[in-house]
Amino acid sequence: MLMPPGSSDLYEKRKGVYPKAVDGFYRRLKWAVMAVTLVIYWVTPWLRWDRGAYAPDQAVLVDLAHRRFYMFAIEIWPQEFYYVAGLLIMAGVGLFLVTSAVGRAWCGYACPQTVWTDLYQHVERFIDGDRNAQIRLANAPWTPAKIARRLFKWSVWLAIAFLTGGAWIFYFADAPTLQQQFWTGTAAPVAYATVGVLTATTFVLGGFMREQVCIYMCPWPRIQTAMLDEKSLVVTYKDWRGEKRGSLKKAEAHRGDYGDCIDCNQCVAVCPTGIDIREGPQIGCITCALCIDACDKVMAQVGRPRGLIDYCTEEDAEAERRGRAPRPVLRTLLRPRTIAYLMLWCGIGMAMLFALGARTRIAISVQQDRNPIAVRLSDGKVRNAYTVKLSNMEARPRPMAVTVDGLPGARLWTDGMTREQARLAIAATVPADSVAKLRLFVALPDAGPQRQDFRFAVRATDREGGGHSEPAHFERPE
């Protein structure tokens, strides 16, 4: 931006952005995306999923207190968090894929900052009127009427912000219960704090910060700019067709001197980030494509072909500028880079699905007593002790039996038994969806190798069966 000579302003006041309402293909697409994303956000915690008597019936639940993550038929334990990591990696690769194919589509359509800002701007138009009325009101003195209007607008914003912040907590506890607790003041303090913080951030970011978040705070636009290449679709003002711009009247007067752009500034008026797309690609452009809708409408009115502002790759822009035909969109989308991203994305997804289908829902983990490792008993034998954890990841109690493999003559006993009662297998019923801890002792004659490798094995003794084993050692004093 050009600074007036002699000015020493190091800091800049936010320039008001009052985007004008617009209708068109992309606007309708944005409506659809907004509806889908908001419905997903608000409805998901209320979906139910029957898991039997021992597990919560909420379809999507991040149960931090019990360290469980439920997503429909999938239940994830903390040690299986790599599935969540995998999902995040898929989300990352998905963004690479989308960015390399259609540019900053995430920013323009699906980013929560965009969706909520869009929602807030509609509320604003509903209360304050469209662009011109908004500018008039912003410049008007603070009369009671303006104050009333502002308070009304902020209240509606705040209500939306509260619903937004309020919905978040339902992902972390049983939604109907938590709602009741929330209103009766018996929910956990962290629930109220979370709602408070998210209400405040939604209100401030959606109502006031808006495009400043994208331009100054968000790292993603910077990363995306680095990921775009000459074959990515970006919103482009076709200057070779539009310039030299001038009003209809001028164009009539000097036929041939002027391009298609009639300099009506509609593209600027509808822009939610307040930029002029005709200056070329820039960090402020979130590629929401509303300027395309606005320009198409004007072109239709003046009887010129649509697409003066349009999704276009840099390569096509160059081709068109030289009068050649652009590549078909499909060929732009399907190129080695996007196909590679797609394969990677699908590969990770398939690997996760496979791992999910093949995972066991029963596990044993063994920790040997290290201090002391071996204890000599009065009859001369040597005793080792192990803390064995049996995980039952099914939502029902399961009978299990623990045995040792590869340790001839070994009998097991627990701290609830005496050594005389030692046996080949220790039976235990592990409660649903939990870990049972056993302390197991093994005694063997003193004569033998100093360290013997063997395996602790667990198997379910119910009809479904299944099992798991883990290596362990038996050690004798030196």
Added chain:
Amino acid sequence: MADEKHIDAATGTELKGHEWDGIRELDTPLPRWWLWTFYATILFAIAYTVAYPAWPMIHNATHGVLGWSSRGALDKELAAREAQVAPIRKAIAETPIETLPGKPQLMQAAVEGGRAAFRVHCVQCHGSGAAGSKGYPNLNDDDWLWGGDLATIEKTIFDGVRNPDHTATRMSQMPAFGRDQLLTGAQVDDVVAYVRVISRQDRPSVAAQPGAKLFADNCAICHGPAGHGNRQFGAPNLTDGIWLYGSDADTIRETVWSGRQGVMPRWGDKLDKATVRMLAAYVHSLGGGEAAPLVQSAEGAGDVGR
């Protein structure tokens, strides 16, 4: 340069006038809200140093008007924890130790409390894993001088072993047979040879025969005719695989010659009832704990252990 404006042709933005290898810095203004946020953090920092301990002085730091200190916070947390476990400690102190295993939750609390107390009071001699060392019994094994059931362990901890000026203490006397000239050097050697035989470390031999008579006359009164020990006197079983001081001939000779007078403090004086009970529960849980004996047998009690 002062009045001269440098404008970047490509962006129309004023330049700062700095240049590094042809890279020039644009004078792009920061958003004003950023500036206010920055001021707000400065104000917060000042308020924080007023409210909390912050400025270093010569001997200490300013205390802060809120009076917060990390030590105070720790004390508060410890007091809160103390108040939280007080009912459990009270319940443990009021429950006779024999009935503790019947209350699994209380028993578990006692074992865990004992584990913590053991780290503070017992590890100096018995070791962090309670594995003991020469002269200090291993508490993990199944060999007990005085008995390995809960009540007996608790009494041993409460009254100590060979505690001076304490009548209730565990007291056993292994005489210094050689030093006090109760036996001659040769007789001590004979007894040692015999003990090596009954503990199955040496094969029976003619050389060990004289020791049998000496053992019956001098040792059997406490250690029993077969050497199985007697828990009433704290006399160790000489036929098992566990030796407090060592099972080699030299060490056994030293034991018979000079006697052994190991001491354990009486913790009843230093710790409250609940802590002693918790220590007993912990020691009992280490793997060698015994069930309470139904009949107290004088001879061969050492065989009761599993």
